[in-house]
Amino acid sequence: GAGVSQSPRYKVAKRGQDVALRCDPISGHVSLFWYQQALGQGPEFLTYFQNEAQLDKSGLPSDRFFAERPEGSVSTLKIQRTQQEDSAVYLCASSDRGTSIGETQYFGPGTRLLVL
Amino acid sequence: KNEVEQSPQNLTAQEGEFITINCSYSVGISALHWLQQHPGGGIVSLFMLSSGKKKHGRLIATINIQEKHSSLHITASHPRDSAVYICAAFSARQLTFGSGTQLTVLP
Numbered sequence: 001g002a003g004v005s006q007s008p009r010y011k012v013a014k015r016g017q018d019v020a021l022r023c024d025p026i027s028g029h030v031s032l033f034w035y036q037q038a039l040g041q042g043p044e045f046l047t048y049f050q051n052e053a054q055l056d057k058s059g060l061p062s063d064r065f066f067a068e069r070p071e072g073s074v075s076t077l078k079i080q081r082t083q084q085e086d087s088a089v090y091l092c093a094s095s096d097r098g099t100s101i102g103e104t105q106y107f108g109p110g111t112r113l114l115v116l
Numbered sequence: 117k118n119e120v121e122q123s124p125q126n127l128t129a130q131e132g133e134f135i136t137i138n139c140s141y142s143v144g145i146s147a148l149h150w151l152q153q154h155p156g157g158g159i160v161s162l163f164m165l166s167s168g169k170k171k172h173g174r175l176i177a178t179i180n181i182q183e184k185h186s187s188l189h190i191t192a193s194h195p196r197d198s199a200v201y202i203c204a205a206f207s208a209r210q211l212t213f214g215s216g217t218q219l220t221v222l223p
Contacts, residue, residue, distance in 0.1 A: 033211070035211075035213075040215075041215055041216075042120075042202050042204075042213030042214050042215045042216050043159075043202075043204075043211075043213045044213065045210045045211055045212070048209055048210070055209065056209050056210065058210075059210070091159065093159075103164070104149075104161045104164050105149070105161060105211070106161065107151075107158070107159035107160070107161070109156070109158055110158075110159075
């Protein structure tokens with residue numbers, strides 16, 4: 001079956017512009033994660049959903065970052081008033097159960113965001 | 117917050133060599149993940165383990181919970197193994213990632 005997909009794959013934004021990044025998890029997967037990966041670094045956790053509930057958003061770097069998953073499937077990460085330091089690859093991952101013990105996560109290809 | 121450290125940062129090996137990548141973490145975890153990231157960003161989960169050892173083909177992952185340490189071994193390395201290998205520690209619903217080890221296997 002299809003894996004995790006993300007769109008767009010690449011996004012160039014002018015500083016101050018709002019952007020929306022989409023993640024389509026594997027069908028039926030309960031858990032969905034967003035990560036931010038700066039160049040040359042490992043990914044960093046942003047936020048986590050179990051179905052439609054956002055259970056952890058402690059990694060969101062500022063209130064300009066907002067994520068939603070209204071129907072428990074597709075998720076959107078929105079960044080308002082983008083800044084240059086927001087330039088990174090944004091990765092989405094899903095797993096088929098809740099994360100009480102850390103199930104295998106399946107990663108999407110990422111969205112590479114460049115803010116000029 | 118868990119601190120996850122990997123070593124080495126960069127590793128170059130000749131085809132056929134046995135490779136070891138190390139990972140240590142600072143806080144107790146419920147699981148440790150090893151991931152492979154290819155150029156262009158695609159991440160593949162290799163292993164998830166919470167104790168002992170797992171083997172898949174030429175890849176072996178071990179974890180010592182008491183010492184808060186895990187290793188990824190690659191036997192009979194091949195140029196197609198060239199990638200970034202990342203360990204990630206899972207606790208409190210979050211994965212904390214190491215900064216990765218860039219592995220290059222030369223033919």
